[in-house]
Amino acid sequence: MKTKLFLLVVGVLATVANLxxxxxxxxxxxxxxIAYYVMKHFRSREAD
Known part of the structure; x- marks a missing residue:
């Protein structure tokens, strides 16, 4: 799930960069x- 989210972010950034x-x-x-901090937040919550 997290990998898919990361790939989605990368895809959006690549598309935006092309503009x-x-x-x-x-x-x-x-x-x-924002996406980085959200992912970091979820990662730290999973560690608990």
């Missing part, structure tokens, strides 16, 4: 950061 628009780059960076 070559700074606004989309900024949104992609924010999205990637």
């Amino acid at each position: 070559e628009d700074e606004r989309y780059w900024a949104a992609a960076m924010i999205f990637a950061t």
Whole structure:
């Protein structure tokens, strides 16, 4: 599940990068950061 989510994020970022628009780059960076922290949060919860 987590792998699929990660691949989805990577796919979205790759698509966004192809648009070559700074606004989309900024949104992609924010999205990637949020996704990273969400995944980190779930990973730490699983460890408990």
